[in-house]
Amino acid sequence: MDFDDTPEEAAWRDECNAFLSRHAELKPERADLGRSYWAKARSEAEEHTYAQSCRAWQRTKFDEGWAGLTWPTEYGGRGLSSHRAGIFAEEEGRYDLPQGQFAQSIGMAGPTIIVHGTDEQKARYLAPMLTGEETWCQLFSEPGAGSDLAGLRTSAVVDGDEIVVNGQKVWTSNAGESAHGMLLVRSDVDVPKHRGISYLLLDMTTPGIDIRPLKQPTGRSEFNEVFLDDVRVPIENVLGEINAGWGPILTTLTNERTGIGGQSGMFDDVIELARDMGVADDPVVRQDLMKLYARTRTIAYLGYRVRTAASRGEMPGPESSVLKLANSSRLEQLGNLVMTMMGARGTLYADDAVMGGFWQNYAFLGQWMSRIGGGTDEVQRNIMGENVLGLPQEPRPDKGIPFKDIPT
Ligand SMILES: Cc1cc2nc3c(=O)[nH]c(=O)nc-3n(C[C@H](O)[C@H](O)[C@H](O)COP(=O)(O)OP(=O)(O)OC[C@H]3O[C@@H](n4cnc5c(N)ncnc54)[C@H](O)[C@@H]3O)c2cc1C
Incomplete structure (x- = not known):
């Protein structure tokens, strides 16, 4: 496992920063989470404005050759390794930029059409995804x-x-x-x-x-x-x-799970919250913070391992299957911990709440996005049990039966 950038990777990281810094400022060291997307429900008009700004940033990336980094060049991408794309994503995440909106198009539909689509379908659908025009x-x-x-x-x-x-x-x-x-x-x-x-x-x-x-x-x-x-x-x-839709379905689901599993940490912000709430010296809180830290770092290393394997042209092994489930359980830990740290203040909402309700929305209620979306925790365990650990299959009484004969 390689933790440090090779000289080529360091040069690539510099190239990414040169592009990004021309378009945005770095996020402040202590982000105002109360103003973030997760803090409050926004009006329809605000949602629309946000979506437009995401599209404008996507368009800039496309125009300057930074959209679809892993997509083949013939479809408007750069044909780069997922390792390089990961470095770009790390750097992009440090800047104050409107990211989002394209997980289902560029992250899921695009890769599926690239593998399974006809030439006409590729010509029709891929470019407007990369420009951000069509989601x-x-x-x-x-x-x-x-x-x-x-x-x-x-x-x-x-x-x-x-x-x-x-x-x-x-x-x-x-x-x-x-x-x-x-x-x-x-x-x-x-x-x-x-x-x-x-x-x-x-x-x-x-x-x-x-x-x-x-x-x-x-x-x-x-x-x-x-x-x-x-x-x-x-x-x-x-x-x-x-x-014969099941083949393309698996391509879409694999891309979805990789995207959900690849989310990042926010550990420093949790430490700041502990300080703000006056519980940073509480031994139980400190123990939970350490558990969360260990989990966050383990997931980061798992991510490096998957990316290192991919950059060497190797197929990622069971690590990538574990990633989504590990991330889900990290979010569960995180959600419970921030609510414990806020105590009764955790019951407040919107303007009355700490950071405008960011932690309630993002960490507590938001954990279910990862834990259910893209396949629930239980279903991930079944997949890992059967496909990774080689355990016996679940009973499947409808196996081999014509669909119309399956009792409902
Ligand atoms: C944030 C988010 C975004 C989503 N976006 C989309 C979207 O854009 N498009 C879309 O099509 N869907 C979307 N979904 C739906 C998501 O894919 C489903 O909710 C998910 O697959 C679970 O299906 P279900 O809700 O029908 O639950 P069910 O399948 O009914 O499961 C209910 C419970 O039973 C458990 N369970 C079911 N089967 C088993 C089993 N064999 N072994 C053990 N336990 C089992 C589950 O783990 C769960 O706890 C989204 C979900 C979320 C949370």
Whole structure:
């Protein structure tokens, strides 16, 4: 495992900083978390302004050759290693820049289309992702299909050169702002459940799509229900082969989990909070801070190991599977610790709360984003048990049975 930059990596880091410092200031040593995205629910207009500033920054990166660093050059990227992209992300995170909005497009839809798309699909969809003009949402989960994604029931019937879709999706993040959706449908009920699913690239302005925002306890509406009523999708919008969507699905999910697992620490801010709350000398708090520190560093080293392997052209091993779960349990530790440190003040909200409620939103309520999104902790444990540790498989009574015969 290499912790220090090689001379080439140090030169690359300098190059990144030269670009970034032309566009933004470094974040102050002690960031005003009360003004951050996580502190308060913002009005719709504020959300829109924030999204616009993210797009403008993405456009700048594209224009100056800093978008899609790991994407092949033929699709507008730089063809760099994920290790170099990781160094850029580390440096970008130190600057006061509007980042976000593109995890589902550049982080998930793009890599899936690069692997499974036709030349026409690549030509149509990839460039507007990199410029930030078109964002994507993920229409996977349904009321009866989350962990058991292959149980999805949104129906698809081929009608000439179109596919007619009917059904409901749920927990769709950012559906309202997205130009396109990665849509999973059940296109064959006569075969076992994994074999009758198709992956469609959906234009979100197609007639028959009804997006209904879900109000969260935080006051925000980041999720939506999406109802699909006789939505007609051109057959050329199938990604990969019809009924063979499971391959592209795994590509999307792997990219999603890597993105969620790769989040960073904020440990210094937690120490500052302990000081502000007057609990930095409390022996129990100090013990919990040490546990959190150990976990944070372990995850950072795990991340270095994955990146070092990737930079040597090796396939990351079980480390990458462990990363998402390790990060989830770090967030659980963090959420519980900050609430303990704030005591009764942890029950306050918005302007009355410490740092405008940043810690309640980001660390306590926000932990569930990682712990549920992209596959729950329990599901990650199942995957690791079966695929990494070689433990016996879970009982799967619906295995090999035609989908239409699975009892509901
Ligand atoms: C922040 C966030 C963003 C999201 N964004 C999107 C999005 O944009 N698009 C999208 O399609 N979906 C999205 N989701 C949905 C997410 O993928 C699902 O919530 C997740 O897959 C779990 O599915 P479920 O909610 O149906 O829970 P269920 O699958 O019903 O699970 C309920 C409970 O049962 C447990 N469980 C289920 N099966 C097993 C098992 N075999 N063994 C042990 N325990 C089990 C689970 O761990 C969980 O605790 C998002 C979720 C979150 C939290």
